[in-house]
Structure formats: C-alpha cells, structure tokens
Amino acid sequence: MKKNGVNMIKISAKNVDVFYGKKQALFNINLDIEENQVTALIGPSGCGKSTFLRCLNRMNDVIDICKVQGEIVINDFNINDKGCDVVRLREKIGMVFQKPNPFPKTLYENISYGPSIHGMAQSKQEMDEIVEISLKKAALWEEVKDRLHEPGTGLSGGQQQRLCIARAISVQPEVILMDEPCSALDPIATAQIEELIDELKKEHTIIIVTHSMAQAARVSQRTGFFHLGELIEHGLTDKIFKNPDNTKTQDYITGRFG
Amino acid sequence: MNKNKEKLLAKRYSSEKRFQFLGKSAIFMALLFLAFFIFKIFSTGYTAFQKTWLIVPVNFDVETMYLDANPSKEDLEDADYFEISLQSMFNLDKNANEKQQNELKKMVSYFFEREIKQELINDPSLLGKTKEIYLTASDDLDQVFKGNYPRDLPEKQRRVTDYQLKIFDQLVEQGKVESKFNLSFFTYPDSREAELAGIASSFMGSIFSILVCLAIAFPVAVLAAIYLEEFAPKNRFTDFIEVNINNLAAVPSIVFGLLGLGILLAVFQLPRSTPLVGGITLSLMTLPTIIIACRASLKAVPPSIREAALAMGASRMQTTMHHTVPLSMPGTLSGTIIGLAQALGETAPLILIGMVAFVNTIPGSPMDPAASLPVQIYIWAESAERGFVEKVSACIMVLLGFLIIMNLFAQIIRHKFEKKWS
Numbered sequence: 001m002k003k004n005g006v007n008m009i010k011i012s013a014k015n016v017d018v019f020y021g022k023k024q025a026l027f028n029i030n031l032d033i034e035e036n037q038v039t040a041l042i043g044p045s046g047c048g049k050s051t052f053l054r055c056l057n058r059m060n061d062v063i064d065i066c067k068v069q070g071e072i073v074i075n076d077f078n079i080n081d082k083g084c085d086v087v088r089l090r091e092k093i094g095m096v097f098q099k100p101n102p103f104p105k106t107l108y109e110n111i112s113y114g115p116s117i118h119g120m121a122q123s124k125q126e127m128d129e130i131v132e133i134s135l136k137k138a139a140l141w142e143e144v145k146d147r148l149h150e151p152g153t154g155l156s157g158g159q160q161q162r163l164c165i166a167r168a169i170s171v172q173p174e175v176i177l178m179d180e181p182c183s184a185l186d187p188i189a190t191a192q193i194e195e196l197i198d199e200l201k202k203e204h205t206i207i208i209v210t211h212s213m214a215q216a217a218r219v220s221q222r223t224g225f226f227h228l229g230e231l232i233e234h235g236l237t238d239k240i241f242k243n244p245d246n247t248k249t250q251d252y253i254t255g256r257f258g
Numbered sequence: 259m260n261k262n263k264e265k266l267l268a269k270r271y272s273s274e275k276r277f278q279f280l281g282k283s284a285i286f287m288a289l290l291f292l293a294f295f296i297f298k299i300f301s302t303g304y305t306a307f308q309k310t311w312l313i314v315p316v317n318f319d320v321e322t323m324y325l326d327a328n329p330s331k332e333d334l335e336d337a338d339y340f341e342i343s344l345q346s347m348f349n350l351d352k353n354a355n356e357k358q359q360n361e362l363k364k365m366v367s368y369f370f371e372r373e374i375k376q377e378l379i380n381d382p383s384l385l386g387k388t389k390e391i392y393l394t395a396s397d398d399l400d401q402v403f404k405g406n407y408p409r410d411l412p413e414k415q416r417r418v419t420d421y422q423l424k425i426f427d428q429l430v431e432q433g434k435v436e437s438k439f440n441l442s443f444f445t446y447p448d449s450r451e452a453e454l455a456g457i458a459s460s461f462m463g464s465i466f467s468i469l470v471c472l473a474i475a476f477p478v479a480v481l482a483a484i485y486l487e488e489f490a491p492k493n494r495f496t497d498f499i500e501v502n503i504n505n506l507a508a509v510p511s512i513v514f515g516l517l518g519l520g521i522l523l524a525v526f527q528l529p530r531s532t533p534l535v536g537g538i539t540l541s542l543m544t545l546p547t548i549i550i551a552c553r554a555s556l557k558a559v560p561p562s563i564r565e566a567a568l569a570m571g572a573s574r575m576q577t578t579m580h581h582t583v584p585l586s587m588p589g590t591l592s593g594t595i596i597g598l599a600q601a602l603g604e605t606a607p608l609i610l611i612g613m614v615a616f617v618n619t620i621p622g623s624p625m626d627p628a629a630s631l632p633v634q635i636y637i638w639a640e641s642a643e644r645g646f647v648e649k650v651s652a653c654i655m656v657l658l659g660f661l662i663i664m665n666l667f668a669q670i671i672r673h674k675f676e677k678k679w680s
C-alpha cells in the first residue's frame with residue numbers, strides 16, 4: 001500500500017458526494033485514513049459525519065433515497081464498484097453505533113452471531129474461544145463470564161456498548177467504525193471505552209465520530225473537521241487542536257460555534 | 259380575585275367528578291349487558307347438556323325376531339327388531355287402542371329400534387330374555403321433564419298429548435325416567451329430531467375449515483408481509499398494493515362468499531358444502547388481517563436491530579430471518595388468532611358456498627360435506643321445535659369455549675416467545 005508519512009493508508013476516500021434525494025449531504029470529500037491509528041471525525045450536528053462513516057461500510061445502501069458517488073478505496077479496491085460484495089465488506093469493516101443495540105438474545109449469541117454467519121468456527125470449542133477472546137478484548141469478560149446465557153439486553157448501558165464492541169471485533173475486522181459510541185454513557189464507562197479504543201488500535205484501524213473535543217484529543221492521532229457537508233480540515237490531532245489552518249476549525253474547537 | 263380562583267377550582271373538580279362518573283357508568287352498562295347475555299345463554303343452554311331417557315323393558319323374543327336358537331353374528335345384524343321394539347312400547351299400556359299405541363311409539367326417538375338392536379349386539383346372551391333398556395325420550399317429553407314445556411296449554415296447542423303425559427307421569431313415578439349427561443350432543447351429527455341432534459358435524463366442519471384457512475392464510479400472509487415490509491421497493495405501485503390490502507380488510511364477508519361461489523365452486527368445480535371451500539373462502543377474508551398485523555409488528559422491530567445485523571455482515575435475507583421475523587412473531591401470531599377467531603364466527607360466506615345444507619354425517623376430511631358451528635346456530639335458531647332452543651344456546655357456549663381456548667393458546671405462545679426474546 002501507499003505510504004503517507006510513516007503510516008500505511010488503509011482507506012482512501014476520493015471525491016465522495018452523497019445525496020439524500022435531491023439534497024446533497026456531503027461535498028467532494030477527500031480523506032485518507034491511516035492504518036492502526038484512531039481517526040476522529042468532529043463537526044457541528046448535521047454536518048455529515050455519520051453519513052461519511054456509513055459510506056465506509058455501505059450502510060447507506062439501506063436508505064432508499066441515499067446515493068453515494070465517488071471512490072472509496074479500501075485495500076486497493078473501490079467499494080463503490082458494482083462488483084463489491086457488501087457482506088464481505090462489512091465482515092472487514094465493523095461498526096459500533098451511537099446507541100448500544102445488542103440483539104435481544106443471550107450474550108453468547110450476540111457475540112457468536114457474526115462468526116457463525118461467516119463460518120469462522122468449525123466447532124463449539126472454537127466458538128467458545130472466539131466469544132471469550134472478544135469479550136476479553138472488550139474488557140467485559142470478567143463482568144459477564146458467569147452469565148453468558150442471559151439476555152444481552154439485561155446489561156447496563158456501558159456494558160451493552162462494550163458488548164457491541166465485542167460483537168464488532170468477534171469477526172476480526174480490519175477497521176472499526178464508531179459513531180458517537182460514548183454519547184449514552186457516564187464518565188466512568190466512557191473512560192473504559194476510551195482505554196479500550198487505545199488498546200484496539202494495535203490490531204484495528206479505528207474511525208470515531210465524537211462531539212467531545214476532549215475525547216477526540218485524548219483518543220485520536222488524526223482528526224477531520226466537517227462543516228455543512230464539507231471536510232474543512234484534516235491532519236494530526238495535535239496540529240488541528242493546537243494550530244488549525246482554518247478559522248472555522250479554530251472557532252469550532254474553541255467553542256465559538258457549533 | 260381569590261374567590262374567583264376558588265370558583266374555578268371547584269368547577270374543575272366537579273367536572274372531573276362528572277367525567278369519572280360517566281366513565282364508570284359506561285363500564286357498568288357494558289358489564290351489565292355482558293352479564294345479561296352470558297346469563298341468558300347459560301340459563302337457556304345448560305339443560306341441553308342433559309338428556310332424558312325412558313327405561314323400558316324389552317323382551318328379546320327369538321320367534322318375533324325370526325331367529326334360530328343359536329344365531330350367528332350376521333343373523334343378529336339382520337334380525338327383525340321392529341316388532342319387539344314396537345311391542346315393548348305398546349306394553350307400557352296393555353289397554354291402549356290403536357291411536358294410543360301410535361302415541362306410545364312417539365314417546366321415544368325414532369332411533370329406539372337401533373338403540374335396542376345395539377343392546378343385543380353388545381350382549382347376545384340377552385336373547386330370549388327381558389331387559390330394561392334406556393331409550394332416548396322424544397324431544398317434547400325431554401322438554402317436559404326439564405320443565406321447559408308449558409303443560410297447562412290446551413291439548414290442541416301442544417305437541418304432547420294428554421295421553422302421553424299421563425303415561426309419562428306414571429313412568430316418572432315408577433322411577434323409569436332418568437336424566438343423564440348428553441354425550442350424543444357432542445358425538446351425533448345434526449338431525450331433524452331435536453333429541454338426536456348433535457354438533458359433531460358442525461364442530462368438525464369448523465375445525466377443518468379453520469385448519470384449511472390457517473394452512474393457506476398464514477404462510478401466504480406472512481410471506482406477503484415480509485416481502486412488502488422488508489424487501490419491496492417503496493414506490494407508487496407498492497403504495498397502491500398497501501392501500502388495497504387495507505381496503506380488502508374492510509370488505510364485507512359476504513362478498514368473499516360470492517367470490518367462493520363464483521370461482522371455487524363454479525370455475526374450479528370444488529365440491530360444494532365442504533370445509534375445503536369454506537376454509538379457502540375464509541382464508542381470503544383472514545389474509546388482510548394477518549398481513550396487516552404482521553407488517554405492523556415488523557415495523558415495530560427497532561431499526562437498530564436491523565442495522566446491527568447488517569453491520570455484522572448479515573445479508574438482507576439473514577437479517578430478516580434471524581432477527582426481524584422472530585421478533586415480530588408474537589404480534590403476528592396474535593393477529594393470526596384474531597383473524598382465525600373472526601373466521602370461526604363467520605356465517606354469511608359459508609352459507610353462500612353451501613355449508614348451510616343439512617348434513618347428517620360427520621366429516622372425516624375437509625373434502626366431506628359439513629356445516630360449521632355458527633351456521634349450525636343459524637340453522638337451529640330457524641327451527642320451530644322447542645327442543646332446539648336450548649341447543650342454540652348450548653352451541654353458542656361451545657363456540658365461545660372454542661374461542662376462549664384459542665385465545666388462551668395464543669397467550670401461551672406469545673408468552674413463550676416473549677420470554678425467549680427479551
């Protein structure tokens with residue numbers, strides 16, 4: 001893969017436009033995402049962060065009126081090509097949603113669902129292992145190991161969100177997309193998730209949408225700032241927060257609008 | 259100023275009180291009607307579960323029956339029971355003249371010869387002996403014994419004669435009249451004679467119709483609902499279909515009966531009066547109900563569950579089958595039960611496709627002619643004989659019982675599903 005400075009480029013968005021019906025939500029986005037880094041997407045509400053995130057695993061396909069144009073290259077392959085297999089793509093690109101959304105099934109079934117539909121375990125034993133490893137990586141194992149067969153909806157909000165993260169990493173995705181994963185959580189649960197993100201970036205590439213500047217500064221190495229459907233500025237988090245090129249970025253970060 | 263406020267407050271309180279009173283009296287009225295209805299049905303219907311028997315000595319005389327001393331089984335089958343049956347009734351009053359003998363004969367059901375025959379076939383050792391045998395009383399005497407018959411009417415306006423009443427009263431005095439549980443109400447098909455009429459034919463007809471209806475309507479409706487809700491593109495055409503499904507649910511049931519008559523019977527030449535045709539007709543009626551219930555419960559599944567499954571790399575088919583459909587099942591099932599309950603109580607379309615015909619056999623399959631419970635109620639309610647009045651109520655009770663059991667069943671299924679899914 002191409003190099004950009006020190007890190008490999010994992011995802012490269014080129015001239016991406018998104019329309020909801022006649023209304024354009026994203027304008028000519030060009031953004032490279034580096035491998036094994038945490039990239040934060042920030043910007044005022046309604047600026048298109050979620051829309052962009054959902055382009056990366058083609059979740060926008062679900063919305064009838066949504067049309068995506070341009071190229072999104074992952075592993076040298078344009079996922080907007082007709083030949084792209086969405087199922088395989090989503091196996092590689094996991095997603096964690098804003099509101100925890102475990103399946104109304106047992107904890108075990110929540111984690112084993114992905115591996116089982118993708119045929120990743122040959123035996124019950126292998127599946128048990130996958131479940132255990134996923135839960136351990138999501139820092140949830142100790143809390144739930146005795147009640148794997150209880151409903152996942154019976155957990156607390158923070159536990160549910162970690163369950164969703166465990167579910168996402170159970171299929172060993174290369175990239176994990178997170179859309180405001182902490183917005184429904186208290187500070188302690190948030191701290192746990194942030195710690196987790198730091199840990200996960202060793203094996204996965206992470207893109208996180210957040211409304212908390214502090215969170216973006218804490219967990220990310222790179223940051224992209226969106227405004228009214230345009231990518232205003234992107235680069236190293238340090239630089240964006242300390243010395244942005246664009247005055248809009250400056251204003252947003254310092255809380256003067258948004 | 260302060261006074262004004264107090265006035266307003268008092269007004270508000272009293273208007274709330276008035277409203278509560280009105281609400282409570284509305285509920286009270288509704289309960290009253292329900293209680294009256296149930297009381298009426300039960301008080302007229304419960305006697306139908308009892309049946310009156312006359313205990314009459316029968317002499318199984320070998321010669322009168324044209325039998326040898328040691329008859330084979332076939333001989334017993336072919337023997338002449340008419341004479342001994344008549345004789346045993348005539349023996350109730352040895353001095354009866356011809357007219358009175360005729361009246362004696364009519365004190366029991368026309369089935370009495372068969373009842374006597376059955377007794378001997380069950381126990382051939384009775385041959386040549388005399389035994390007291392239970393014979394079904396005629397429907398009018400049955401009503402007399404149950405106290406439902408006005409004895410003080412002038413004889414001309416009664417169907418039981420003074421002579422019959424006299425003999426009957428003698429029998430009662432001798433303890434030769436007995437009331438027992440009316441099993442034949444459940445095991446006999448319909449009959450022109452009230453004392454022999456049962457609901458077996460219409461009950462089985464209803465069961466077969468419902469099964470046919472379920473077997474057709476449920477899969478078709480669920481598939482249609484899933485396709486429309488989860489897969490079909492949202493455009494003018496699917497909107498048009500949606501509107502028409504809702505319209506279909508409002509079509510009067512008799513129209514479906516006409517459809518069954520015009521298409522199933524006339525074009526496809528399916529057998530008339532059968533639960534097969536009845537079930538298909540009812541399924542047309544039930545279809546929109548189930549589709550609407552299923553779509554509503556599919557809609558109620560939170561989109562976040564679908565997104566979660568899709569984001570895990572499940573295909574649309576997998577998302578639907580693994581997550582959405584199981585979660586929508588409780589709602590779908592209760593909609594199905596409601597649809598079936600409607601179908602169970604439906605009369606008009608069944609009358610049109612001929613399930614109102616007099617059927618005195620019990621159907622063994624959906625292809626045999628049958629009635630159905632509501633149609634049976636209709637037929638009996640039309641009959642003039644007093645004996646059918648209690649049968650109508652009893653049949654309504656059975657129908658209500660059937661509905662209650664169905665609802666319980668639905669509740670149990672719902673409960674099980676819900677436990678599993680949340």
Ligand SMILES: Nc1ncnc2c1ncn2[C@@H]1O[C@H](COP(=O)(O)OP(=O)(O)OP(=O)(O)O)[C@@H](O)[C@H]1O
Pocket residue numbers: 020025043044045046047048049050051052063
């Ligand atoms: N399903 C949809 N149908 C129509 N328009 C939509 C849809 N989803 C989003 N939009 C529009 O697209 C624009 C971008 O929305 P998006 O959800 O990407 O914003 P966001 O940056 O994630 O906002 P937030 O921070 O509030 O989550 C908004 O103007 C929104 O109204």
Ligand SMILES: [Mg+2]
Pocket residue numbers: 049050051179
């Ligand atoms: Mg968003």
